[in-house]
Amino acid sequence: MDNEIATSAGNKQTVRSAETGTDILRGLAQLAPSTSLSGLAKHIDMPAAKIHRYLQALMASGFAEQDPQTSHYRLGREALYVGLAALNSVDVYRSGGVALTQLRDMVEETCFLAVWGSEGATVIKVEPAPRSVTVVTQIGSVLPVFRSSTGLVFGAHLPDLEIQYWLDKDASQRPKSQALRRKDIEAQLAQIRTQRMCSVQGLFMPGINAVSAPVFNAFGGITGVLTVVGSVSNFTAELDGPKARCLDLVARKLSADMGFRDTEQKEEPTLPKAAKPGRKRTAS
Amino acid sequence: MDNEIATSAGNKQTVRSAETGTDILRGLAQLAPSTSLSGLAKHIDMPAAKIHRYLQALMASGFAEQDPQTSHYRLGREALYVGLAALNSVDVYRSGGVALTQLRDMVEETCFLAVWGSEGATVIKVEPAPRSVTVVTQIGSVLPVFRSSTGLVFGAHLPDLEIQYWLDKDASQRPKSQALRRKDIEAQLAQIRTQRMCSVQGLFMPGINAVSAPVFNAFGGITGVLTVVGSVSNFTAELDGPKARCLDLVARKLSADMGFRDTEQKEEPTLPKAAKPGRKRTAS
Numbered sequence: 001m002d003n004e005i006a007t008s009a010g011n012k013q014t015v016r017s018a019e020t021g022t023d024i025l026r027g028l029a030q031l032a033p034s035t036s037l038s039g040l041a042k043h044i045d046m047p048a049a050k051i052h053r054y055l056q057a058l059m060a061s062g063f064a065e066q067d068p069q070t071s072h073y074r075l076g077r078e079a080l081y082v083g084l085a086a087l088n089s090v091d092v093y094r095s096g097g098v099a100l101t102q103l104r105d106m107v108e109e110t111c112f113l114a115v116w117g118s119e120g121a122t123v124i125k126v127e128p129a130p131r132s133v134t135v136v137t138q139i140g141s142v143l144p145v146f147r148s149s150t151g152l153v154f155g156a157h158l159p160d161l162e163i164q165y166w167l168d169k170d171a172s173q174r175p176k177s178q179a180l181r182r183k184d185i186e187a188q189l190a191q192i193r194t195q196r197m198c199s200v201q202g203l204f205m206p207g208i209n210a211v212s213a214p215v216f217n218a219f220g221g222i223t224g225v226l227t228v229v230g231s232v233s234n235f236t237a238e239l240d241g242p243k244a245r246c247l248d249l250v251a252r253k254l255s256a257d258m259g260f261r262d263t264e265q266k267e268e269p270t271l272p273k274a275a276k277p278g279r280k281r282t283a284s
Numbered sequence: 285m286d287n288e289i290a291t292s293a294g295n296k297q298t299v300r301s302a303e304t305g306t307d308i309l310r311g312l313a314q315l316a317p318s319t320s321l322s323g324l325a326k327h328i329d330m331p332a333a334k335i336h337r338y339l340q341a342l343m344a345s346g347f348a349e350q351d352p353q354t355s356h357y358r359l360g361r362e363a364l365y366v367g368l369a370a371l372n373s374v375d376v377y378r379s380g381g382v383a384l385t386q387l388r389d390m391v392e393e394t395c396f397l398a399v400w401g402s403e404g405a406t407v408i409k410v411e412p413a414p415r416s417v418t419v420v421t422q423i424g425s426v427l428p429v430f431r432s433s434t435g436l437v438f439g440a441h442l443p444d445l446e447i448q449y450w451l452d453k454d455a456s457q458r459p460k461s462q463a464l465r466r467k468d469i470e471a472q473l474a475q476i477r478t479q480r481m482c483s484v485q486g487l488f489m490p491g492i493n494a495v496s497a498p499v500f501n502a503f504g505g506i507t508g509v510l511t512v513v514g515s516v517s518n519f520t521a522e523l524d525g526p527k528a529r530c531l532d533l534v535a536r537k538l539s540a541d542m543g544f545r546d547t548e549q550k551e552e553p554t555l556p557k558a559a560k561p562g563r564k565r566t567a568s
Contacts, residue, residue: 011337017301018341026345026362029369057302061310062402075370077401078310083367084408084424085313086359094422101412118346118361124368128385140368 020046024054025063025079034067034074090115092215092224093124095257100127100226103250107243109230110135113215114143114150120166121151121225135208135229146170146180146188148204149212150227155185156192157214157222163189197248199237209237211244213251218259226251304330308338309347309363318351318358374399376499376508377408379541384411384510387534391527393514394419397499398427398434404450405435405509419492419513430454430464430472432488433496434511439469440476441498441506447473481532483521493521495528497535502543510535 027044028035037055041048055073058064062078087093096113104111104127113125121143129135145151145158145166155163163185171179192198199211210229217223228235228247238244252262311328312319321339325332339357342348346362371377380397388395388411397409405427413419429435429442429450439447447469455463476482483495494513501507512519512531522528536546 013297014301014304014337015341015344017298018305018338019345020298021302021305022342022345022347022362025347025366029366032369033373053298054302057299058306060299061303061306063306063309074373075366077370078306079366080370080374080399080408081367081401081403081406081424082309082313082359082363083365083370084406085316086361086364086367088422088424089317089358090364097410097412101414105414115364117365119365122365122368124364126381128381130385130389138372140365140372 020050021054021058024051024058025075028064028073028075028079032075034070034072036072040073087124090124091217092254092258096125096215096224096226096254099250099254099257100125103127103226103228103247104129106246106250107228109228109235109243110137111226111228111247112137112139112150114154114225114227115223116154117142120145121148121154123150129230135231137229143204144170146185149198149200149210150225152188152192152198152200153212153214153225154222156189156198195239197239197244197251199239199244201237202232207232209235211237211239211247213247214255215251215258216255216260216262218261220260223258224254226254304334305338305342308335308342309359312348312357312359312363316359318354318356320356324357371408374408375501376538376542380409380499380508380510380538383534383538383541384409387411387510387512387531388413390530390534391512393512393519393527394421395510395512396421396423396434398438398509398511399507400438401426404429405432405438407434413514419515421513427488428454430469433482433484433494434509436472436476436482436484437496437498437509438506440473440482479523481523481528481535483523483528485521486516491516493519495521495523495531497531498539499535499542500539500544500546502545504544507542508538510538 023044023046024040027040031040031043035043037048037052041051055064059066059076062076065074065076066072067074092113092115100111100113108129110129111127112123114121114123116122119142123137123139123141123143126137126139143150145155147170155166158166163182167180167182167185197211197213201209204210208229209232210227212225212227214222215224215226226247228243235243255262307328307330308324311324315324315327319327321332321336325335339348343350343360346360349358349360350356351358376397376399384395384397392413394413395411396407398405398407403426407421407423407425407427410421410423427434429439431454439450442450447466451464451466451469481495481497485493488494492513493516494511496509496511498506499508499510510531512527519527539546
């Protein structure tokens with residue numbers, strides 16, 4: 001009996017130690033590319049001496065590194081390796097590469113793929129527009145749930161309970177005058193479910209328009225969101241415009257590739273081979 | 285005094301616990317996309333009961349997940365998030381995106397960027413060729429040091445001590461008849477240093493040719509390798525061919541962007557705006 005209690009206490013300690021290790025990894029990720037020990041201690045609210053001890057272990061296993069010149073800490077090569085393995089395990093990432101390139105070639109705007117991560121809508125793959133000045137989105141970027149087209153499409157498929165969580169989180173980050181009303185958001189999300197896509201003009205960033213479409217998996221759940229993003233000067237982002245229609249096609253095709261069976265849809269989605277010029281009706 | 289010993293023993297336990305946690309994360313990465321508990325226990329040579337305890341902690345913090353249908357374990361969304369942060373902290377990754385797209389558009393073959401990771405040359409960014417059948421390389425893939433053009437370019441800049449380590453590792457993975465001789469490898473690496481690039485024909489995979497060039501940083505160290513890879517049917521990979529010359533230009537330009545000052549080079553590298561048709565000399 002005593003032994004059991006001792007083992008149970010030891011196990012709890014083990015669990016706590018492993019969790020502290022991952023808390024520090026998450027802190028290093030949030031403060032990337034690098035942070036001082038005191039900065040990290042402040043960020044994750046843990047004594048510097050304790051963090052220092054864990055950092056030694058994380059450095060020994062290659063998950064953390066110390067910059068010899070600044071003494072700052074950063075994520076190590078093993079964290080990169082584990083992250084790349086995690087990324088390659090995301091099904092929509094594996095299937096989505098070719099689709100994303102096709103989409104970018106069709107619309108000639110920056111296109112990206114996001115999944116729903118612990119911090120919200122997280123960009124995992126980007127294809128930049130084929131021109132020198134373009135809208136840049138970084139992989140790893142987290143987009144706000146109700147304040148970006150990508151986040152809104154995910155939001156349209158979140159359970160009710162989570163909607164309140166993200167509304168509270170949004171409210172805690174802004175002045176009260178900018179708070180979102182649950183009623184308005186719910187109406188917007190219902191409309192997105194009906195239209196399937198979401199278009200925003202300058203919502204996340206002034207001068208930048210975006211349109212997003214969901215990717216569904218074999219179980220009917222949302223597994224990713226494809227987004228086309230461009231400057232207001234050459235991308236109007238209308239849902240019935242040619243670029244949004246390309247996005248819709250590619251997202252439906254990718255969903256079908258993921259095993260999704262669309263009951264509303266009669267035909268297998270096919271991509272257009274090349275843009276055909278509109279034929280004008282001539283009076284005979 | 286007793287207290288100090290107790291604390292020191294406690295700290296060692298802490299360090300060991302954190303290291304066990306990262307060992308399990310690494311195991312999950314190596315067995316990605318998912319593994320059974322017994323498969324993981326066998327792979328990292330640790331009792332299943334112990335691993336199970338740590339997995340509970342890793343799941344609590346979002347670094348691991350259990351598939352409800354198969355009971356198999358896999359990396360969680362937090363591992364993905366930490367990995368994306370690590371990836372975005374790699375300088376050459378941040379600067380290399382546009383260069384890689386430009387290169388792909390110039391050579392119209394699959395191009396990728398690799399860094400030197402704990403497991404060897406690790407692919408961190410891929411731009412697929414703009415056609416439906418193409419050579420596919422996945423990010424996270426580890427390429428063999430002396431048996432791929434990417435690995436050989438890194439090898440050409442490894443310290444002598446490491447050469448022996450990777451030779452021993454290569455020997456341990458193959459029958460004795462296929463062992464590489466140090467003398468041959470050293471001659472090959474010296475040649476790569478002189479030519480700056482490395483070209484291989486069907487070395488890593490039959491029917492697939494590749495050519496690789498180093499990217500240097502401000503301190504003169506190799507910080508990445510750019511590779512063009514294609515099927516033998518339309519990519520001959522000669523070092524003086526047009527595609528290799530494009531690769532050389534883009535790699536030099538990217539090195540300059542990283543702060544590298546090439547003492548052998550007289551002019552700032554510039555990319556050609558567009559391919560000019562060769563002008564034929566006509567007899568007058």
